[in-house]
Amino acid sequence: MSGKVKHRRFLGSRKLRSFLKDREGVTAIEFSMVALPFFILVFGIMEVGIAMFVNRLVDNSVISAARLIRTGQHADINNTADFKNSICGFMPTFMCDTDRIVLEVESVDTFADAGSTDSLYDEDGNLKEDDDLTYDIGGAGSIVVVKVIYKWPMMTSALNLALDDNGTERNLTSTMVFRNEPWE
Secondary structure (H helix, E strand, O other), rough: OHHHHHHHHHHHHHHHHHHOOOOOOOHHHHOOOHHHHHHHHHHHHHHHHHHHHHHHHHHHHHHHHHHHHOOOOOOOOHHHHHHHHHHHHOOOOOOOOHHHHHEEEEEEHHHHHHOOOOHOOOOOOEOOOOHHHHHHOOOOEEEEEEEEEEEEEHHHHHHHHOOOOOOOOEEEEEEEEEEOOOOO
């Protein structure tokens, strides 16, 4: 009997060695270990690129909408809602949502008084509501500051790669400072 046991052990170790030497499927196993981090990185790069593209769209839309105020063509832009609609009018409709826009238009005395978009946040770091923000386009020759934040939804929030505190949106900012033309 001991000869049969040795023979079975010998067959078992031969199968084990054969199994350990077998290289079929190694590439699939290695790819499965590398695939998830690779696709997360590629997806993240694409998403940041799209966010930068949308930020340029917001900048160009703010420039075009602010030009209506600067040149005195603001007859149809009397409040924040109208200005938001004007901004969305210069963007592709599927990309713009007026509910995602936080906007402040203020008239200042000097260019040095033009502030950043920090005034759009409250003490806790949350974006203010429209009722708490000013909309003053000034008169002819006035210095006007247009501050816009567009809340762009980010997909990477599902992966906990948050770019801000709430983790679902990236705040795309655009600021335009100009002196109104003498349109009166």
